[in-house]
Amino acid sequence: MKFDVLTLFPEMFEALNESIIGRAKEKELIEINLINIRDFSKDKHKKVDDTPYGGGAGMVMMPDVVYDAYSSVTDKENAKVIYLSPQGKVLNQEKVKELSKENHLILLCGHYEGIDQRVLDEIVDEEISIGDYVLTGGELPAMVLIDSVSRYVKGVLKEESVAEESFSNNKLLEYPQYTRPEEFRGKRVPEVLISGHHENIKKWREEKALEVTKKKRPDLLK
Ligand code: 4GX
Numbered sequence: 001m002k003f004d005v006l007t008l009f010p011e012m013f014e015a016l017n018e019s020i021i022g023r024a025k026e027k028e029l030i031e032i033n034l035i036n037i038r039d040f041s042k043d044k045h046k047k048v049d050d051t052p053y054g055g056g057a058g059m060v061m062m063p064d065v066v067y068d069a070y071s072s073v074t075d076k077e078n079a080k081v082i083y084l085s086p087q088g089k090v091l092n093q094e095k096v097k098e099l100s101k102e103n104h105l106i107l108l109c110g111h112y113e114g115i116d117q118r119v120l121d122e123i124v125d126e127e128i129s130i131g132d133y134v135l136t137g138g139e140l141p142a143m144v145l146i147d148s149v150s151r152y153v154k155g156v157l158k159e160e161s162v163a164e165e166s167f168s169n170n171k172l173l174e175y176p177q178y179t180r181p182e183e184f185r186g187k188r189v190p191e192v193l194i195s196g197h198h199e200n201i202k203k204w205r206e207e208k209a210l211e212v213t214k215k216k217r218p219d220l221l222k
Helices: 010-018 021-028 063-071 093-097 117-123 139-150 159-166 189-193 198-216
Strands: 003-007 031-036 080-090 104-110 128-131
Touching: 003 010, 003 063, 003 093, 003 159, 010 021, 010 031, 010 128, 010 139, 021 139, 063 104, 063 117, 063 128, 080 139, 093 139, 104 139
Parallel strands: 003 031, 003 104, 080 104, 080 128
Antiparallel strands: none
């Protein structure tokens, strides 16, 4: 899976060099290309934004600069262009799975008051939000999308981890987990988990998943 990211802040994406996603990059299971939109400014001051027509606060990213940054991406014939914005459809696990079937995603990160509508109309295939709150830019949403989608790329997670979350557990929260020691501050690990009785363990975990979901996220059961 290839991700091309159009951003004014490529250094923010260094967060993706760690842990599971960092390893996936090293193993070349995923590729993340960072394109600095500022490199495509035509101006001697490297200007990328201007005041909005019609007035109002803030700045708008200029269409020609964004278009040239997009044009620099190679092999984009089969790529899907995603604009991260609070106006998009809210990302969920179903959408994440769907996107993981693509080979090439181009993620467009806006800043300030957003991007000139004309270039959005020209290049964007899909607008996606990561939730109903306002951030300062599209970089964190792009990272959320890369992280969540990459989990479904073959080889990124252990086979079992992806399988386990999907079948019996569909739409339920995870059951609680325990590790050594058997006793911590007077609290013991539930005996069933130490019993080695796989049938009982499975049943206990299913019950717990339902109980936790009822208590913390009853909306998921509706
Ligand atoms: N889920 N932001 C985009 C620029 C912007 C401003 C106005 C369109 C209209 C966000 C989110 C998010 C902040 C990224 C504003 N774009 N993106 N940016 N929530 O809050 O995706």
